[in-house]
Amino acid sequence: MNKLITIALMIGFTSVYAGTNINGTVESRCTVNTDTSGYYGNPNAYTLTTLPASAGQVPVIRIDTSLANAYKAQISYPTSFSSSPSLGDTVVWTGTVAVDQTSSSDMSGYQAASTTADGGAMRIYPLSIAGATWFSVASVATYGGGQQKAFPGGSYTAVVIAECVAQ
Amino acid sequence: MCRSVILWVLLCSSVAAHEMTPTYPKWQTSMIDGVHKTTMEMFNKRQDVKWYEIGVFDKEWKAIPFVTSYKVIQLDYLNHVKFDVYITSNNKDKAEYICSLSKLRGNNNNKPMIASKICSRFK
Numbered sequence: 001m002n003k004l005i006t007i008a009l010m011i012g013f014t015s016v017y018a019g020t021n022i023n024g025t026v027e028s029r030c031t032v033n034t035d036t037s038g039y040y041g042n043p044n045a046y047t048l049t050t051l052p053a054s055a056g057q058v059p060v061i062r063i064d065t066s067l068a069n070a071y072k073a074q075i076s077y078p079t080s081f082s083s084s085p086s087l088g089d090t091v092v093w094t095g096t097v098a099v100d101q102t103s104s105s106d107m108s109g110y111q112a113a114s115t116t117a118d119g120g121a122m123r124i125y126p127l128s129i130a131g132a133t134w135f136s137v138a139s140v141a142t143y144g145g146g147q148q149k150a151f152p153g154g155s156y157t158a159v160v161i162a163e164c165v166a167q
Numbered sequence: 168m169c170r171s172v173i174l175w176v177l178l179c180s181s182v183a184a185h186e187m188t189p190t191y192p193k194w195q196t197s198m199i200d201g202v203h204k205t206t207m208e209m210f211n212k213r214q215d216v217k218w219y220e221i222g223v224f225d226k227e228w229k230a231i232p233f234v235t236s237y238k239v240i241q242l243d244y245l246n247h248v249k250f251d252v253y254i255t256s257n258n259k260d261k262a263e264y265i266c267s268l269s270k271l272r273g274n275n276n277n278k279p280m281i282a283s284k285i286c287s288r289f290k
Contacts, residue, residue: 029190162281162283164285166190166287
C-alpha cells in the first residue's frame with residue numbers, strides 16, 4: 001500500500017515537472033548601418049556635391065528594425081560643414097533624402113508617407129514594417145550666396161545624421 | 168528560404184552598425200533615495216567610431232540632467248557595453264528619450280560623414 005502511494009506521488013511529481021516551458025521574447029531593436037560613407041566631388045570651383053556625375057559619392061544608410069511600428073527613422077542632410085577652411089561668404093545647402101532600397105515590397109510607401117522637419121533638411125520615416133531600409137542622402141554645397149565664388153582650398157567635411165527614434 | 172537568404176545578405180553586408188537596447192527602458196529604484204536608474208546596452212560595429220555620447224531628453228528634446236559613469240563612452244569596434252543611467256525622481260517623469268550619438272573625428276577626405284543616433288523611449 002505504501003509502495004502504491006509512493007508511486008502515485010512520484011507520478012504526480014513527474015507530471016508536474018514533465019511540462020518544461022521554453023520562454024522567449026522578441027525584443028524590438030534598431031540598427032543604424034553606414035553602408036556607404038560618401039564623399040564630395042568638386043565639379044567646379046564653387047560647388048561641392050555628392051552626385052556621382054560630378055565625381056562624388058552619395059552616402060547610403062541602412063536602418064534595420066526587428067519589430068514593426070517601434071521606431072521612426074530621421075535622416076538629415078548637412079546644412080553646415082563640420083570642418084572646413086575659414087569661409088567668409090555664404091554657403092547655400094541643398095539636399096535630398098530618399099528611400100533607395102527596401103527588404104520588402106510592402107515598404108514601397110515609405111517615401112510617400114515621410115514628412116520633413118528642420119526646414120526640409122530632415123526627413124522622417126515611420127518604420128511601419130520590420131526589415132531593412134536603405135536611405136540615400138544627396139548633398140550639394142554652393143559657395144558665394146548665388147555669386148558663384150570659389151571655395152577656398154582645403155578640406156571640407158559635412159555630417160549626415162541618421163537617427164532611429166523609438167515611437 | 169528566401170527570408171534566410173535576405174537575412175544572410177543583410178548580415179554579410181553589415182559594414183558598420185550602431186545599436187542600442189532596450190527600445191523601451193524602465194526606471195528602477197536605485198540604492199540612493201530619490202534617484203532612479205535604468206540600464207542600457209550598446210553595440211558598436213562601426214570601425215570609424217570609438218566614442219558615443221549619451222543624452223536624456225524630454226518630449227521637446229530639451230536635455231535633462233542625468234548621471235552615468237561617462238557621458239561620452241568609449242566603445243571599441245565589435246564591443247558591447249552595459250551602462251547605468253541615473254536620474255533624480257523629480258526628473259523621472261519628464262524623461263522621454265535616452266539617446267546615444269556617435270562622435271565623429273574630422274578627416275581630410277572631403278567626406279560627408281555619417282553620424283548615427285539611436286533613441287530609446289520611456290513609455
